[in-house]
Every structure is written in C-alpha cells, then in structure tokens.
Amino acid sequence: MNILILGGGGREHSIAWAVKQNPKCDRLIVAPGNAGIAGIAECAALDIENGDQVAEFAAQNAVDFVIIGPEAPLAAGVADRLRAAGILCFGPSQAAARLEASKSFTKEICAASGAPTAAWARFTDAEAAKEYIRAKGAPIVVKADGLAAGKGVIVAMREEAALAAVEEMFSGAFGAAGAEVVIEEFMEGEEASFFVLCDGENVLPIGTAQDHKRVGEGDTGPNTGGMGAYSPAPVMSAEVEARAMEEIIRPTIAEMARRGTPYQGVLYAGLMIREGRPRLVEYNVRFGDPECQVLMMRLGAQAFDLMQAAAEGRLEGRRVNWAEDHALTVVMAAKGYPGAYQKGSEIRGLDQLPEDSHHMVFHAGTAEREGRLEANGGRVLNVTARGGSLREARDRAYGMVDRIDWPEGFFRRDIGWRAL
Ligand code: AMP
Ligand code: GLY
Secondary structure, eight states: OEEEEEOOSSSHHHHHHHTTTTTTTOEEEEEETTTTTGSSSEOOOOTTTHHHHHHHHHHHTTOOOEEEEEEHHHHHHHHHHHHHHOOOOESTTTTTTTHHHHHHHHHHHHHHHHHOBOEEEESSSSSHHHHHHHHHHHEEEEEEESSOOTTOEESSHHHHHHHHHHHHHHHTGGGGSSSEEOOOOOOEEEEEEEEEEEEOOOOEEEEEEEEOOEEEEEEEEOOOSEEEESOOOTTTTTHHHHHIIIIHHHHHHHHHHHTOOOOOOEEEEEEEEEEEEEEEEESSSSTTTTHHHHHHHHHHHHHHHHHHHHHHTTTTOOOOOOOEEEEEEEEEEEEEEEESSOOOOBBBOGGGGBBBBTTEEEESSSEEEEEEEEESSEEEEEEEESSSHHHHHHHHHHHHHOBBOOEEEOTTTTTTTOOO
C-alpha cells in the first residue's frame, strides 16, 4: 500500500517508524515530515490543513491510506474531504473532531451519555463568568472553549488567578478559541492518558500512558506540550481501565453514533483517577505527543493493521498482542522552551546510537542543513526506549540521552519518577 501520514513531529516520526515495519507498506510519504522522518520516508511539502490540496496530492500519488497525526487538519475537515474523494483515511470527521475542538461540546456529550466529568458551566460574558467564580471559589479551572494549542487551560489555585484568566480570555488572548469560556470544578487525583481505537461503533483499547507537562524536574515551572512519557500507566489498573471503558468511552462512542456523527480514529481520553474512579478531564481526537512515541514503541508494526482496521470499520473482535513490556521517552528541548528559544543549533552524536525495536530517537523538530542536523523547534528529540521493566526502559533512554552532544538543549532527568 502507498501510505501518506500528515504531520511533522515526534508523533508522526513514531507512526512512520511503526508503519514502515509492516510488510503491507510499499511507499511511505510524510507531509511535511522532518529530518528524522526523511531517513525512513519521502517528505512532501503540503498545506496539511487544506483538504483539497491533500486530496489532490493523494490522488496524484496513488495513495491508498492517509493517517492524520495532528488535530488541526481534523478540525479543518481534511478527513471528510479525503473520504469524499474515496480515499481511505484514519481520523475523525470534522463533526466528530469537536470532541477536541470544543470543550463545551465534550461536556454536552458527557451530560447526554452519563460519563463522569467535572461539574461545569459555560459563559460568553466576562461578568457572568466572574460571578460564577466568586460563588464557587478556588481552586477552579478556566478553559477557552476552542483549540488553543494546549495553552487555553488555567488551573487557578486562587480566585484572583481565575478572575484574571477570564479577563484575559475575553480580551482575545486566545483569539476565537476564547470567545466562549468553560469554567469547571477542580478535580483531585492522579492523571493518566487512555488511548482507544474506534471504527464508528467498536472500540479497542491500545494502551495507557502518563506524561510530564511541566518543564522542570519535580513537576515545576510552566506547562509544555509534554517533556516525557511512559507506558503503561500504573494507575490504570485493569479495574480502572474497565470502568473507563464502560462509564466513559463506550457511552461517548454510542452517543456520537446516535447523533449521526460516528467517531473513527484514535480517541485519547485524559482521565483523573481518584480512589479507583476515573473521571474525564478532556478528549483529544489524535494521539498524544509524546505519548504516541511510547505506544508505537510497544505496538510496533501491528499499529498499522489496527489503524487500517479502524478506518475500514473492522475492529470487531480485534486484539492487541502485548509483550509484557514498558516504554519511556525523554523529550530534549531547546533551552528557553516553552518560552522563546533559538533555532539552528547543531546536534551531534545521533549516528552513534542504536536504532532497533528497543531504542529509537524520534525527531520532533529537526532540519538538515548542509549535512548538519539542526534544532528546528522547541521540542526537538524524543529519546525513546523499551524494556522488560520501566526501570530498564528508563535506563536505556537516559543512556542514549547522555551520548547526545547538544549543548543548546535540555531535558528532565526525572521522567517516570512517579511510577518508579
Ligand atoms: P486539558 O488541556 O484540558 O488537558 O488541561 C490541561 C491540564 O489541566 C490537564 O492535563 C490537567 O492537568 C489540568 N486540568 C484540566 N481540567 C482540570 C480539572 N477540572 N481539574 C483539575 N485539573 C484539570
Ligand atoms: N502530550 C499531550 C498532548 O499531546 O496533548
């Protein structure tokens, strides 16, 4: 099969790595890709949020299957456009992608399907929102309704911070995403990410993970896109996973189908678990980044068969073949991230590292210039390893990190600390 993957980060590198190992893969194209992806696939310059352009490219290149990595093309309806052109595609329709693109939509689905989540209210007016905050008190959580590149959530431990967040959102700090604001109850507990594949009707769990959102060791400093992750998440015991499936995931999928907008693709549930009881924090309609990297490391080539089965409506009765393994990824980022950082510094030493089913450096933001590998983003490398235990996976990953020569980069030394 000729396969096109949309995206150009560590998530897409890991998907390409897994797909490439599957004997069904003939030609592999990634748009736009990055310097690491270029080592295993063709890279194409495409505007991946433009459905017409993607569909035309897919037709010209006899692409049989498109896998959509990030949320923006999904929210823009690229999957709909491809399916209308008769091209098989992994990823939800624009209507189903509202599970990520609108927080109030997700809350409505929770209300309609009985899925447990934080108590909430929605506002289009700052005064009413502030009144609600004063009535409820802190801690409280303020969220821009729309997509805000992971920055639209303020967990306010003090009332003043919540009031300031409301001011900021209604003053346009998050553009259209903040025209509507959701305010919700602060939930206590331990967070975990739960990934399931859906074919519109059937649901297949494909793993759990925990990430590290704060930039600094000990979970300090500002939030980032994620500084590392590991899989599985110990808090997601078989019992918690079963409850999440029965109380949250299946009711959501059934409600989406009932509304005539069935969900197809990967559904990523952010859960808060307390005393064995999971509640929904949020949905994402794509793989997490860097959670995807640890999932792909554990799933390998079967990830492709499962994504294809989801896209073709054939998930019923499918199973995942699990090794009793663990995977861990360490994000190496450019100094300054998540604030301002420089691009263009040289990265050395990657060619000395092992690349096999237990060791991979996925590229998140790199470019090649005149034979040099350069940093080309905030999050730059995802150093990923697999092992029989989490400790073994961690030791392997840091063993690689320590051999990478990149003085302009930094990383957290404590990925996995909670589980270890
Ligand atoms: P989100 O973008 O919705 O995942 O929110 C980002 C982060 O904010 C989550 O991963 C949680 O750590 C935190 N968060 C969001 N909503 C809540 C809530 N209701 N209670 C506690 N923490 C929350
Ligand atoms: N690592 C969090 C996310 O992908 O949303």
